[in-house]
Amino acid sequence: MTCARRARAAEGFSCGQKLTARARTAWPRLAAVHVRHCGQFAHVDGELAAGESIKLMRLHYGGSVTTWGFALCLATPGG
Template sequence: MPTPTEYVRLSLEQQLLEHADTAWPQLAALHIRHRGAFAYVEGRLPGGDTVKLIRLRYLGTASRWGFAPYSAAGARYEDALLPSGSPSGSPAEALDCVCRLHLTALGI
């Protein structure tokens, strides 16, 4: 499994942060951590609570990442399909998908 370079990791973070600022003002902040081929994304809510959102898997290109939303019921990340029907997509597509799920469920 390929691992992203520092440039790719920083690019991912910038893409996600910029997209969250414009598309998801309900989030006060995003926290992104990297481990090997994975990027774990958490959202901070205005009240200070943190919610686990997604695990992205680097597939060898900065524009398409594997998608695994966090399942609170299973307390783990589970590979899934994006609304497009694909198991991978852009970081923005992945963030939009999980924010629709998580923020709607939280009533935000």
């Protein structure tokens, strides 16, 4: 694994940790937050207490752990 790839993996892990910590205080109805990485994107899903998974947002990695683009997922079925 190259240094750049290792750094991106660490920053992705940090992103997941920050979202999980934020979910505890801001989104108490979420039982868990799941982050999947695909290239420079992080897809964030929330898991409700009943086990239902909902798409929350997509983040675009901007080169550092503090720089991310942001897109909300629509709350409509199929959105």
